[in-house]
Amino acid sequence: MAAVAARELRDGEVVFVGIGLPNLACNLARATHAPNLVLIYESGAVGASPSRLPVSIGDPALVTGSLMVCGMADVFQLFLQNGQINVGFLGGAQVDRYGNINTTVIGRYERPTVRLPGSGGAAEIAVHAQRTLIVAKLNPRAFPERVDFVTSPGQQCGGRGRRELGMPGAGPVKVITDKGVLEADATTGEMVLAALYPGVTADDVQKGVGWPLTRRPRLGAIAPPSATELRLLRDVLDPKGLFLKSKGDGKTE
């Protein structure tokens, strides 16, 4: 997943990064095809160049040697709302058919079954980043037809599209999962199956999704991580395996 996410990033882009897999993906992209990627953390660190793998988006290693540190009012007003962010990464407990994300509650808001952390900066990243990439593992409970609570808006909310709702960014263009990649359909805004990992079938993906998944006429085949990508991820970027757990089948997350 980290390698697939990395390939979505273009050189010179400005990326609003979270900790964990998005951070790894960005660093992999910088080490390969996108050396001029600029990483911004909502904590206010811009152009970080951490000497260790950060364990929090406010890690001191993101500050030391960064290009700029600014207050959070600037992060949200001058960078995000200003339109400076090309790509935002989002994840969540639930992702639905239109890429709406729930990180607030499972169940009713007033009396939740599970209280999740809430929006953080996700709601505004979903509104303002020029495009967002959702990263989440497939599981029918995590991919319901409709999320219990829309924290971060996707391609369509209550039948109305992003333009109509006045959102500047293009919203979630892809959902990168552990079995395949969904893409937002240009006309309906629905997340449709676009590409599969090697050895995975469309039915495998459907099993992890709670709505009848539309499939692109021609499904792409996702190239497995190259030897270089694997080496960088395992030996350089996350040598202690903090975020990457090697699975029995040899796949790296």
Place this chain on the structure above:
Amino acid sequence: MAAVAARELRDGEVVFVGIGLPNLACNLARATHAPNLVLIYESGAVGASPSRLPVSIGDPALVTGSLMVCGMADVFQLFLQNGQINVGFLGGAQVDRYGNINTTVIGRYERPTVRLPGSGGAAEIAVHAQRTLIVAKLNPRAFPERVDFVTSPGQQCGGRGRRELGMPGAGPVKVITDKGVLEADATTGEMVLAALYPGVTADDVQKGVGWPLTRRPRLGAIAPPSATELRLLRDVLDPKGLFLKSKGDGKTE
């Protein structure tokens, strides 16, 4: 005038300062009864401790060794609009009966006879400072019944008082002139004669004012500058006489 203005400042107050006489008055107050006066310049220098007499409110000497330097958005939002400023100094080409000040145009706005610099920060200082002190030399043209253009609001505008107009600060409480001091009447908001310099009569003041001046029942007598005040002003605070011109009659401005 500098000495009279200085006496209006209380120890520990926060003063929004302009260059010239207000700056001298503040420094005189700091050197005498108000050592903990905090000076703020609209340029963003807070708690300045200049090693030379500043010739501009953006003088580099106001920055070197100051307690804080902030951007102008902070000056106006976090200090002034926040209500942190106890005293603001104002002056202008015209001051009227209610302490309205004109620093914009003489004549019609669209085709002025004399185009003045404009508001700068004066309009908002007049609105937000907890009280303002106007410093101006008497002259009937400079003290008309009504100013040609209200740049900085006084005690009353178009018959409506400050509270009614929603202004947080108390506005101009005193007008310090070269012949006497006017004070805002608590009920009418009119600037009335309250005190005279030694050797000056109420009629002398009236000659410099373009409206029939109300006089307080008992006029105060302004003490002349003390030997200490004079020494500080002439020898320490403005030794080159940049802002103080000694007049033939021995008075210091």
Place this chain on the structure above:
Amino acid sequence: MASGKVMAMRDAVARFVHDGDTVVIEGFTHLICFAAGHEIIRQRRRDLTLARLTPDLIYDQMIAAGCARKLVFSWAGNPGVGSLHAFRRALEGKSAGGGGLEIEEYSHFGMVARFSAGAARLPFWPLRNYMGTDLPTANPRIRSVTCPYTGEVLATVPALNPGVTIVHAQRADVAGNTQMWGLLGVQKEAAFASARVIVVVEELVEEDVIRSDPNRTVIPGMIVSAVVVEPWGAHPSYAQGYYDRDNDFYVAWEGVSRDPDRLARYLEEFVYGVPDRAGYMNKQPHLAARLKAKARLSQGVNYGF
């Protein structure tokens, strides 16, 4: 001492934090004043409205200790680790009291905007946000305003003006002129928005140190009520240039927080059981060696003319 503002944490909390107050202990990951939170717990403050973007472990502890009536926030988790379980128990109705915690929830941008409005003493702040989300339904305090130029409808949040804001910083002088570097979060706005401000510092410095680099001053003394000198007061969060973030503590909190009994024992031992931050550090003599910052000095710049 030229100023009466310098005082012990005990006195600062006693004088400036009252039952029923809206209390803000800000800091985004960096410079979170755990020492002040612990003192508030020790002094058994009640009915507080706790406001903060990321409640973090310190508000989890204050909720567990019964200080909080209400929480105003935008992300309530243990960053990079998991949940704040005392918070979750209060909301999921599994606590003894049956979920007595009121909440008022925004996104980060919304909370930042609330502090910005409070600091500028405006009643609201406009932002382009919240279209398509359920947040305004959950929180009717998120409203809207129409632009008088374009006719666009923009979201608004109301000003947040706390009773007291507590800011941890690297250094201040006796008058409260406070310098910070590294991540600055929303501390400046929260302090200016607040009726009272307690500054807690790693080091009390001479006024000359402040005056030698005035662009680093974030909070001016005129808005500061108290200055508390409390080295290591931000642990397990961190102070850039002084000590590192104690990630082990954050990881361990998942287990402590999940079990109400363990959490109670933690508070007993490390909060109620010590008189102050020095006592807290004395109980953990290896912390300082493990977390003390290495030197990575910036060069000075010329302020001459």
Place this chain on the structure above:
Amino acid sequence: MASGKVMAMRDAVARFVHDGDTVVIEGFTHLICFAAGHEIIRQRRRDLTLARLTPDLIYDQMIAAGCARKLVFSWAGNPGVGSLHAFRRALEGKSAGGGGLEIEEYSHFGMVARFSAGAARLPFWPLRNYMGTDLPTANPRIRSVTCPYTGEVLATVPALNPGVTIVHAQRADVAGNTQMWGLLGVQKEAAFASARVIVVVEELVEEDVIRSDPNRTVIPGMIVSAVVVEPWGAHPSYAQGYYDRDNDFYVAWEGVSRDPDRLARYLEEFVYGVPDRAGYMNKQPHLAARLKAKARLSQGVNYGF
């Protein structure tokens, strides 16, 4: 050079400043880029809307040179000295053309708010101001909005989004990451509000210098179109730590500006008559010795962890 952004002033102005643009050369007394204004005059740009809180001598020169169609401002004077006479002639109807300059006038707070809105890409900014003044009558772009919480009516100003903003600074790297200290004015907001940004610096430094003190970075490279290295480019204004304000020049401007012929001769000799800022400085060999800053270095702070 790792970046194509570093270029001569001549090329930066040719590429990024166009006839008809809204142009902002900001800086409150400090770091006003006279060098860029002179190059714009030399390249005979026309129909510019010049925006800036304090037009200062450089806009007086640009008005005299015929570059400006309109001026957006809040205080138009020669600070501490007197008037901007080219500006006054244009408005008082005494110029040859009979007063061809359009104006749009605010207060400082209003201009700051316009840049703040532009930088945040909001269409307006609210402020508590303008009650009782004639400014909203003179400028119908000052409007109002009703608070959705309190019902209060607040003033508004519209966003200002310049075509190009020119910022003078102490130092930047080749990517345009720019550090400033001393008075910061409204440069950050003006730059973020602008479609294009030209940064002009006293010194081009290695990226490492920027990274050694990231809290000093005011403008990130991502919003910068061009980096111009132009020592003394702010004279007669100043650059903290590099050179002092040339007060003699400001005082002398009163006489120059008052007389259209003298002003024309000034432009002929010091603007049209030199190819660039180096040429300007070569004509005045004593300036550097008179104004060069003395050393007053701040101490470094620790960014380690």
